[in-house]
Amino acid sequence: MVNTSATRAETAADTLRRAIKNGQYMGGERLIEQALAGQMRVSQNTIRDALRILEGEGWVVKTARLGVYVRSFNRAEAEEVYALWAAVEGLALRWAIDSLTKNGLGHLRRLIQDARKQALTGDARAATETLFTLHASIAALSGRAQTVELLTSLLNRVRLLEIIRQMRTPRSLLAYQTQILLYEKLVSLMERGDVEAASQLHTYLIADDAATLLPLLD
Numbered sequence: 211m212v213n214t215s216a217t218r219a220e221t222a223a224d225t226l227r228r229a230i231k232n233g234q235y236m237g238g239e240r241l242i243e244q245a246l247a248g249q250m251r252v253s254q255n256t257i258r259d260a261l262r263i264l265e266g267e268g269w270v271v272k273t274a275r276l277g278v279y280v281r282s283f284n285r286a287e288a289e290e291v292y293a294l295w296a297a298v299e300g301l302a303l304r305w306a307i308d309s310l311t312k313n314g315l316g317h318l319r320r321l322i323q324d325a326r327k328q329a330l331t332g333d334a335r336a337a338t339e340t341l342f343t344l345h346a347s348i349a350a351l352s353g354r355a356q357t358v359e360l361l362t363s364l365l366n367r368v369r370l371l372e373i374i375r376q377m378r379t380p381r382s383l384l385a386y387q388t389q390i391l392l393y394e395k396l397v398s399l400m401e402r403g404d405v406e407a408a409s410q411l412h413t414y415l416i417a418d419d420a421a422t423l424l425p426l427l428d
Contacts, residue, residue, distance in 0.1 A: 219259035222250055226260060230269055230280055231339075233373050237282030241270060268363035269370070281370055285427040291367045292420040296413055298360050299348060303412050306351035307400050314351045318344060318397045322390060329386035337386055338372060344393060368419075375423050389415075 226246070229235055241261060247254045261278050264270045272278045283291065306314070321344045328337035342365055349361040375381070381389070392415060399408035 218252055218256045219263060222246075222252055222256050222260035223263040225250065226264060227267075227269060230264075231369065231373070232335075233377060235280050236377075237280050237370055237374070239280045240276075241278045241280065243278075266363075268366040281367065283367075283371060283427065285424055288371055288424055288427055289420070291364065291371065292416060292424075295361075295364045295368060296416040298357060298364060299345065299416075300409060300412060302349045302352035302354065302357050302361060303400075303408060304405055305354060305357070306348050307403055307405050307408060309353055310351060310400055310403075314347075315397070315401055317347060318351075318400070321347065322394045322397060325393070326387075326390050329383060329390060332383075334376065334380055334386065337390075338376070341389070341393065342369060342372075371423055374426055378426050 226235075226241070235241065243254045243257045243261070246257045250257070261270060261272070265272055265278070269281060270278050271281050321340055325337045325340040325344070328334075328340060345365055346362065349358045349365075352358070392411065396408060396411050396415070399411060
């Protein structure tokens with residue numbers, strides 16, 4: 211039997227998640243249950259449950275007596291996110307290489323192709339999301355459930371930071387092309403089973419991402 215209450219909450223969470231990704235709600239912005247319930251024509255209980263889902267995924271934070279806010283970051287918090295991302299996904303990368311299949315490799319290559327096409331057509335948001343999907347796929351290919359859970363939450367935090375970049379200093383087409391070429395090289399190193407070289411490039415990609423975004427938080 212379908213739990214309609216849970217389904218409604220998941221639908222509302224999906225709507226709010228898309229709105230946050232699209233920059234409709236920015237970091238630090240309060241999400242008011244009553245207002246959201248009116249906009250979506252659902253109950254406040256549904257919105258409350260939806261916000262709990264998003265809190266578990268890392269998109270929002272709940273503060274006692276103050277309400278629920280879209281997660282925001284100061285520089286130190288953002289540095290912590292990037293450090294955790296590099297460390298946890300670095301482990302996932304090694305495990306993924308050890309168990310990489312032809313199907314898994316093909317999936318990663320298709321994501322690279324999709325990102326390249328999206329960047330060339332000027333759809334920066336789609337290209338960025340496709341690269342995030344590639345990171346999530348590396349986590350999934352690790353075959354470690356706890357790692358996937360941790361990385362899902364971390365990647366959502368990085369997505370929130372990426373929104374700041376897109377709003378303030380979006381990447382140029384050349385920057386996207388360069389980044390995608392490096393991801394393509396990463397996948398090739400994974401295919402060759404070159405764990406050390408893949409790990410070094412992976413660390414560089416995340417460090418470069420941090421280096422170009424962190425100054426925006428000063």
